Amino acid sequence: MFEKCTLKVCPRGPIVTDSNTGEILCASCGLVLIEKIDTMGPESRSFDVEQFNDKSRTGARSSLAVHDMGLATSIGVQDKDAAGHSLSGYMKNTFNRLRIWDNRSKSKGNDSNLRQAFTLLDTMKSQLSLPDTVVEETAYIYRKAVAMKLTRGRGISSILYAALYAACRKTNTPRTLRDIAKAGNIRKGDLATAYRTMVKSLDLKLNPFDPVEFVTKVCSIIKVSEITRRHALNLLLHAEENGFATGKNPMSLVAAAVYLATCLNNEKKTQIEIAKACGVSNVSVRNLTRQFREKLGYEQS
Numbered sequence: 657m658f659e660k661c662t663l664k665v666c667p668r669g670p671i672v673t674d675s676n677t678g679e680i681l682c683a684s685c686g687l688v689l690i691e692k693i694d695t696m697g698p699e700s701r702s703f704d705v706e707q708f709n710d711k712s713r714t715g716a717r718s719s720l721a722v723h724d725m726g727l728a729t730s731i732g733v734q735d736k737d738a739a740g741h742s743l744s745g746y747m748k749n750t751f752n753r754l755r756i757w758d759n760r761s762k763s764k765g766n767d768s769n770l771r772q773a774f775t776l777l778d779t780m781k782s783q784l785s786l787p788d789t790v791v792e793e794t795a796y797i798y799r800k801a802v803a804m805k806l807t808r809g810r811g812i813s814s815i816l817y818a819a820l821y822a823a824c825r826k827t828n829t830p831r832t833l834r835d836i837a838k839a840g841n842i843r844k845g846d847l848a849t850a851y852r853t854m855v856k857s858l859d860l861k862l863n864p865f866d867p868v869e870f871v872t873k874v875c876s877i878i879k880v881s882e883i884t885r886r887h888a889l890n891l892l893l894h895a896e897e898n899g900f901a902t903g904k905n906p907m908s909l910v911a912a913a914v915y916l917a918t919c920l921n922n923e924k925k926t927q928i929e930i931a932k933a934c935g936v937s938n939v940s941v942r943n944l945t946r947q948f949r950e951k952l953g954y955e956q957s
Contacts, residue, residue, distance in 0.1 A: 720795035721774050731755045769807060773798055773816045776840070780820060783839045784831055793823035797858070804857055810850065813842060818850040825862040830869040832907060834935040867892050867906040867913070870934075874914055877933040880923055887917035891948065900951055904944070907934045912944035 672683045673693070680690040731754055735743045743751070774795065781791050797819040801807065807815050817840045824831040833851070837844040855862065868889060875885040891913040895901045901909055911927075911934040918925040927945075931938040 719792065720799065721777060721791050731758055769802060769812060770799075773812050776813055776816055777820070780817070780836070780839055784835065786820075786824075786829070786831075787827075790820070790823050790827050790829050793826055794820045797822050797854075797860075800858055801854055806854060806857055810853075813840060814846055814850040815854065817842060817847055818854045821847070821851055822854060822860055822862060825865065826860075828863075828866060828869065830865065830873060832865075832870075832935060865906045867901065867909045870907060870910045871914065874910055874930070874933050878914070878925055878929060880914070880918060880925065881921065884914070884917045884921045884923055887920060888913040891916060895948070898951070900947070905936065905940070908936045908940040908944055910934055911936050911941045912948055915941055916945050916948050 670683045671680060673680050678692050679688050680693060681688045735748045777794060798816055801815050801819060817836050821833060821836050833844055833847055837847045871885060871888050911930050915927055915930045927938045927941045931941045
């Protein structure tokens with residue numbers, strides 16, 4: 657901290673920071689209050705993770721989505737000290753043994769498992785446009801599953817994608833089982849089985865998705881107007897207020913609300929088209945639409 661300018665002739669104008677010269681000065685009289693300031697920005701420009709790790713003294717931040725949490729260390733192959741002098745014969749043998757044990761410690765089963773799983777997770781992150789919070793939560797749940805030995809006798813991908821779906825549910829990120837199964841090239845039934853096993857084994861307490869989160873996505877797929885999207889949102893909010901949405905599939909509710917909104921706004925969209933966009937059957941759309949009209953008092957115009 658620095659003191660303000662105390663000159664009598666100075667009206668105590670604003671304080672100016674000159675990043676080029678590293679000075680903090682008074683804008684009114686030009687008095688230099690601090691000659692040198694610490695630079696808080698990065699040391700150099702970097703455009704990817706590799707360049708950041710090479711140019712930064714501290715390296716990347718630790719992350720659960722990296723098999724070693726970003727805290728990896730390695731023993732160099734050159735038998736020289738920090739000053740560049742060659743090591744003695746005794747120290748060379750010592751570091752050779754350390755290199756061997758370091759390599760052996762990195763070849764454990766869990767380490768190989770995490771390497772493969774988090775490589776898949778990085779691919780899913782780009783395919784599903786997932787935020788970092790979901791990725792970190794997925795890595796945390798998957799590490800708990802590995803500690804509970806849930807991956808024994810099961811595929812790594814199925815347990816990882818189940819952890820990803822659980823993380824989406826926990827963070828209320830709108831990604832369905834169908835979306836994750838399609839992106840991960842896995843059967844939806846296998847993913848659902850792995851998810852149920854994980855929830856039971858880890859005792860996860862997860863709330864159902866909020867149907868409102870999926871309205872924008874579905875309306876973008878079937879290409880309806882903004883007024884229809886807002887009308888569908890109002891229908892869902894009305895259903896939640898009246899307890900009509902309790903115990904029902906969120907995607908089926910979204911499909912019924914969007915279909916009823918298109919009917920009320922005279923947009924030509926079929927139940928089959930909307931059901932396909934939501935990943936549900938058209939029978940569910942038809943039944944819930946009828947219940948919307950009967951219990952909430954919405955009639956087709």
